[in-house]
Amino acid sequence: MNHFSKCAVTAIFSIVALGANAQNLVHKIPADAKAVVTLKGDNLIELMSVKEFNTTFLGKKMLGKMPESVKGQTKTIEDFGINLSSVFYYYNQSNDSVSYNCVLAPVKNSGQIDDLFKQSDKKFTVNAQLRSFYNHDSTEVVVWNDEMLLFVKSSGKESYFSRPEVSKRLGLPDYSLITDTAATATDSVYVGNDYTTTADAAMTAAEPYPEAPVVRKKKTAVRKHKKAAVRQHKSGHHSLPKHKTSKKYPKRKKIKKAISIDEQPFKDESYAIVDTANSDSIMDENVPVSAYAQDIEIDTATINANKRIAAIKNKEVASWTKKMVSGFFLKDKRNSILSNKDFVKSIDEKAEVTAWIANTEKAVLDFMPTAIFKGINVLNGYGSANVKLYLEKDAIRIGSSITLSNEMAEAFIKINNRKVNKKFLNYVNEDKLTGYMAYALDTKAYLQEYPKLINRMYGSIYKDEADMATDLFSLLLDEEAVSKVIKGDALFIFNGLKQNEVTYKTYEYNEDNFEKDTVTKTKKETSPDFLLLVSTEDTRLLNKLIAYGVKKNVVKDQHSYYEISTLKTPMPLYFAIHDGIIFVGTNVDEMKQIVNNQYQAKVSAKHRDAILKSNFSAYFSAKRLAGKIPANGVTNPQQLIKTNTLLNSLGDIYLKSNQMKGNVFSGEISMDIPAKQENALKYLFSIAEDVEK
Template sequence: MKIKTILTTLVLLQTIIYVQAQDLIHKVPAEANVLVTINTKAVFKHLDIADVDAFFQKVGILDSISTASSGSTNWMQDSGIDYDSKAYFYMQSTDSVQFFGSLIPLMDAYNFEKVVGANRTIETVNGLKSIYNRDRTIRLSWDDNTAYVLGANFVEYYFEMPEIRERYGLPEPVNQDFTYDYPAEYDDYVYEVVTPADSVYTEYDDWVTDTVKVADDWNMEAELSDTSNIEFVPAPPIWSDAYDEVDSILAQDEYADDYYLNYRLYTASRDSMIHILMNQWIDIRMEGIISGKLDSYAKQYKIGKMADDVIADLRLQDFGALYQSYLPAHLLYSAIGMGRMPKMNYGVEMVSGQLVVQGKKLLIRGDASLDKEMSRYLKAIYSKKMNRKFLPHLNGDILGFMSFKMDTESYIKYMPQIFQRYYGPMVGKYDKYVDIVALFFDIILDEKAIAKVFKGDNLLVLHGITPVEVSYTDYVYDEDYNYEEVEKTKIEQAPDFLWMFSSDDTRIFENLLEAGESELKVDNVDGVYNLPQSYGSALQLHLLIKDGIVYVGTNQAKLQEIKMNKFRQKGHKAYMNIANKDAFSVVFNTKRAPELFDRMGIPVAQSMRSTIEELGQYGDFVLRSSGVKRNKISAELSVDFPDRKGNALAFLFGLMSELVIK
C-alpha cells in the first residue's frame, strides 16, 4: 500500500513539474512593462480553429507569415503551435530602447520550422535555429518546445544626446546651416562587430559593407549598456562649410531640398549604426531569456490563475515609465532646456485588464492599482452619492444615459496636489511655476462654497432624437447676380435630453436668469426658463430650478411636468442600479440604434444594412466604473450579442468575417 502511494505521488509530482515547465511565464523577463497573456485553450473553446484559419486566409495574414501557407486551409492546425498552453507577449521600455517579444508554446517544432522557415534564411545562433528580419532588429528562434520572438526599437531622443553620440561614434545631426557631404570613401566605413562563434552573420544593409566575425570572449551576461564588444572605426568628416547667405527664392528652395536630402542620408547612416547595436543587444538578451539568467516576471509579480472564460489578460507595470516613453521628449525638453527625462510618478503602480466571455456577453475589465497618496485622493473624490430623485427619469425606453458622481469639495481640495504631481516633473527647472499655480488655485478657490453650488452628482438622460423646424436665411440671385435674402425653414434632428445636478445654493443660477430676463434674452414661462437660442440652430435649452436640483433640458413640456409635480414615471431597475451604484457610467440602448440611423438620415451601404438592423437584437452597451475600492480603481465595458453563434466571441469573430467578405 505504501509503495502504491509513493508511486502515485511521484506520478503526480512529475505531472505538476511538466505543467509548470510548459507554462512559459517563468521565461518572461522581470523588467517587462507590458505583459499580454493569451489563453489559447479558452480561445479555441469558444472558436472553431477552422473558422480562424479561413478568416486569416481571407485577410492575407497567413501569406505575410509564410508563403507555405498560400492556398492552405488548415495553416493553424499544421503550424506546430500548442493551443492547450498559454502564449505570452511582452514589452520593456528603457530610456534607450523598447524591447518587444513573445513566447509561443510548440507541440511540433518540425512543422513550425516548415511553415515559418519557407523561403527564408535560417541561421544557427547559440545552438538555436533563428530567422532575422532585414535590418536584424527582430529575431525569431525556436527549440523543441518554444518559439522565441524578440525585437527592439531605439529611442531617437536618447541617441541624439551628445554624450551618447560620442560613446557610440554616431554622426552629428544635420544642421540647417550645414551641408551633408557623403564622400565616396565613406562606403568603406567598417564596423567591427563581435558575434557568436556558431552564428551565420550575413550582409544586411547597404550602409554596412563589411563585417568581421570574432569568436573569442563572447560574454552573454554583459550589461545591455556595455559596448565593449562593439568597435566602430571613426568615420571621416562628413560636414562641409556653411552655406553662403541665401538671398533668393530659387536658392532657398534648392537649399531646402539639399537639407532634406542630407537629413535622409544622415538618418540612414545613423540608423544603420544603431541597428548593429540593437542586433547585439537582442542576441545578448535572447540568450539570457532562453538560459534563464534573467530574473523571471513570475518570481517578482504575483500571477493569478486564468479562468476558462478569460480569453486574454493584460498587465502594465511601472505605468509612469511606460507612459513617459511615448512623450515627445526631444521636443518637450529642448523647449524647457532639460537634458534628460525625469522620473514620472502618477501614483499608478499597475494597470491590468481582461477580455472575458460569459455566454453571449463580452466584457473588458480593467483596474489600476494606486499608491497610498493617490488612493486617498481618489477615494475622497469619488465618495459622492447619487441624488435618488434623479433615478425615476431612467425608464427602459431611453436611448441612453451618462452618470457621474464626484465630491466637488474633495476634488478642489486635492486637485492642486494632483496637478503638481502630474505636471511638475514635466517642466523641469520651471517646476516652481507649477507649484505657484497650484498654490494660487488652492488659495482663491473656496471648496466648501463651490461644493454647495455644484455638489458633484450628475445624470444626463438621452431620450432620443426629435425633428425640429429651423428657420434660416437663404439668398436668391437674379440674372445680374443681385441677391435678396429669403427666410426659409428646414427640418433638422435635435437631441432630446435632460441633465440634472444637485445644488444646495442656487442663488448664482437664479441671479443669472434674472439678469438674462431683464435683458430680454431669457423668457420665464411659468418658472421654466427658455435660454437664448442661436439663429439657425435646432437646439433650444430650457432650465428649471426645483427642490435643490437644477434641470437643463430640451423638452419644455417635460420640465413643466416636473415643475407642476405631474411627472409620474418609474425608472428601469437595471438602469437605476447602475446610476446609483457606480461613480461613472455610460449606457447605450443598442436596440434603438436602427431607429437612430433612420431618424438621423445616416447613409448606410446596402452591404451594411443587415448588420445595422441586427443591432436591434443586441443588449445594452455599458461602460461603468465603481470608483476606488481598497487601493484599486476599476472599470468594465460590456455588450450583449445576439444568441446565434453560441457565445459572444464566436459571434464577434463571425461578424468580422462577414465584414471582410463584404
C-alpha cells in the first residue's frame, strides 16, 4: 500500500471516533461478507469532541503524516471531507481465488476529497458523480461519490494460482511439476512482490527475456608484512625471533554462477587464491575470505520472469476488483449483511466497536497459509464469533462470544461441570496478592472428551492414526482414578517479584599454572513469588512420588512440608498436602503458616464471587507491581521508569468466563478507570500519551 493509501485508511479509522449517528451504510455490505467491524461514532463523540481529538498526539500525528502539499490545506481532520456523523465499517469479502479488504465511510463533502487527491498528485477518473482512483497495478482502489467512500485492497490466493488448470490458462508455471532440485536451482529470487515465490522463479527461467551480462567484482588479497618482534625472557636475555613458518589457509571453494533450469554454467570458475608459499605474506585473520575474492551476480532473466508472473496475477486480481467495485454503487436489490440473522443479533448500540466473524473455523482456514495446518482442522466445531468494546465512564470492557456446534457445546458443558473449591478462599489474602487465576474443570469428563476432540481435529487426514491413538489413550488411562488425584480445580496466586540469593559454581583460571579452579559464588536473581493450590482426593500416588523423591535426594522432608532441592530449580520451591489441597509455593514462611493452620485469610465479596462463580477467572493489579521490578544491570533505567509510570496509571484488570447459554460460550475482560479520569476514551488517550513520551 502506498503512502497516500496508508494515510487515507488511517484517517478513515481514526475519524470514526469523532462522528455522530447519521446515514448508516450497513445495507451496502454484501451478505457473503466473512467479517465485519463496526465503529460507532455517535457513542464516541459523547466521550471526546472533534476539537479535543485534534489536540491529541494521534490527531497531530495524522495531520503530520499527510503529504507536504496537503498539510497547508488540512488543519483539522474535518477537512478530509468525511461525514463525522455516521457509522464506519470494515469488512472482508473473499472466495477461493481472491480476498477483498474493504473500508466503507460516509462522505460529507466530496469536493474536499477531490482536493485531497489533487493536492497529493493522485489522478482519478470521474464518471458522472463517481470518482475512482487506482494504484499502479489496480489492486488498491478508492471510489467515492457524494454519499459514500469505498476503499478496497485486494490480494489473490496462491492456492488458486497454483492449480494446474489455472496455471495453464494464464501461462504460469505448472506448480505440480516443480521438484526440489528445480526450486533450488537459483540462488537469487525477486522478492519485491507478494505473489513471487521461489518456485515461480525456478520454473520461469526459460522465459524469452534478454539476460544482462553477469557483473563480477573481485578484490585481491591484501598482503601484510608482520615485523618479527624481539622477545625477551624473564631472565632478561634476548633471543632471536623464531623462524616464521608458512601458515596454511584452506583454499576457497568454487563459486558457481546462479543458473536457471535451462541455462548452462560458465566454463570458467572463480576462486579465492591464497598464496601459501611465501612465508612473509599472510592474510589478515580479521578479514573474512569473502572480502578477498567476491562474485556478485545479477540474474536478470529470473528477475524479469518473476515480474512477469506477478504482472499476470495482478492483472487477474485487478479485473476481479474492478468488477466488484463497479457493481457496488449500483442501486440493485442484492441481499446485504442485514439478511444474516447472526450478524443482526451481534449488533449492540452500547458498544463503541464490534467485530463479527461469520465462521471462525473457515476464517482460520482462509486466512492462514495451508502449509501451517496441512489439513488439520484446529477449530473444527467453532462457528460465528464476535468481540465488543465498551468505553464507559468508570470502566473499559471487552466482551466476546463464540457459537459452538451441538457436539462441541455438549463437550464444553460436561467439562465445565465443576466449581472452584471453596476451601481455597481460606488461603487468599487480597492485601498481599498482586493477581490470581482460578479455573475449574471436571478431569474425568475432560479425559473422556479429549480423544473425541483429537479425532475432530486430525480425523480428516489422519483418521486411522487418530482412532488408534485415542483408543490407546483411553486404554492406558483410568479417568476415574486420575480425577481423584487431580480433581480439576486450581488457584494460582501471584504475590509479585522478589530477589533471592542464589549459589552457583564457576571457574577461575590460575595465572601461574594456567589451570582452572572451581569456585562457589552467590548472586541475586529475580523470581516470582507465588502460591499454587490444586484440589486432590486420593493422595496415595502422590505420597509414593514424594517418598521416591526423598530417597533420591531430590526432595527434602521438612516434617510438615517438603522442599525441592535441585540445582536445576531456578527458585526455591516448597510444597505440602494439607486439607485436601496440594500447595506449591516459593515462600517458606507462608508454607509453614498453612501447614500449622496459622494463615490469615482476607477476601472481599467481589473477589469471592469472581473466584467461585466462574469456571475461569483472573485478576491483576498493575499498581502493586509498580516499583517491584528490580533495576539490575540488564534493565534500561529510562525504560524502567516508563514501565513503572505505565503500571501506576493502569486500573485493576478482571477476566471471567460466563456460563454456557445454549451453544454460545462467552467471556469478558474489564479494567477499572481511575477516579481522576473523566471517561474511558480520554483515559486510553492519556495512557497512549504517556507511552509516546
